[in-house]
Amino acid sequence: MQQVxxxxxxxxxxxxxxxxxxxxxxxxxxxxxxQAAIEHHIxxxxxxxxxxxxxxxxxxxxxxxxxxQAEQIDVVGTKSSGxxxxxxVHSSAGLLVTVGS
Numbered sequence: 001m002q003q004v005x006x007x008x009x010x011x012x013x014x015x016x017x018x019x020x021x022x023x024x025x026x027x028x029x030x031x032x033x034x035q036a037a038i039e040h041h042i043x044x045x046x047x048x049x050x051x052x053x054x055x056x057x058x059x060x061x062x063x064x065x066x067x068x069q070a071e072q073i074d075v076v077g078t079k080s081s082g083x084x085x086x087x088x089v090h091s092s093a094g095l096l097v098t099v100g101s
Contacts, residue, residue, distance in 0.1 A: 031057035
């Protein structure tokens with residue numbers, strides 16, 4: 001099981017630190033509210049050789065050990081790139097919203 005830590009800021013501005021044990025990791029691909037933007041992104045990826053998804057969004061289950069808060073990670077190949085994404089974390093403190101890549 002993977003453990004991650006967050007600084008949580010509530011609506012009043014109060015801050016507290018929490019740690020969460022992560023036992024499931026699900027990634028949503030090709031997701032968004034703007035279907036035209038999703039189609040544009042699919043076309044961009046197709047030009048790079050990425051196969052078009054059969055449906056959108058696509059959900060992928062991954063091992064929780066792939067989740068990290070490390071400052072650096074190793075990637076395969078020179079064509080890897082990061083994308084800033086919305087991250088939702090279900091916790092005992094409620095649903096947390098953060099960013100990830």
